[in-house]
Amino acid sequence: MKIVIQRVSEASVSIDGKIMGAIQQGLLLLVGICPEDVQEDIDYAVRKISQMRIFSDKEGKMNLSVQDIGGQILSISQFTLFADTKKGNRPAFTGAAKPDMAARLYEQFNQQLAIHLPVQTGEFGADMKVSLVNDGPVTIILDTKTP
Secondary structure, three states, X not given: OEEEEEEEXXXXXXXXXXXXXXXXXXXXXEEEOOOOOOHHHHHHHHHHHHHOOOEEOOOOOEEEOOOOOXXXXXXXXXXXXXXXXXXXXXXXXOOOOOHHHHHHHHHHHHHHHOOOOOEEEOOOOOOOEEEEEXXXXXXXXXXXXXX
């Protein structure tokens, strides 16, 4: 799994002009699934995301997790995180999992994350418009295959 984690003061996702999910302070997650992903990747990602200390404490030090601040999650499926741009000018997405597998693992990821935090989502495979106010800015890339 590759996940772009953005600390936000607000974020929303809409489809055809209708807001499907919206959060206030929390994390916007762009979630990519690859064919090698398994339950252990989901477990690792959920643990890291829910406990990652990237929110400021009273001294301004990044010392609090999204759980600590009572934050929310907006999770968006993002197969383009596995784009291969080495050849030509059109990215290839062969590194992304097939839609049926990706949809299943993405849903499992969101369900497991929702045990710890309020989770909003878009719609898997839809053409979505994502709006956000990146707080900091703080943007972190989590790759479950990289130690």
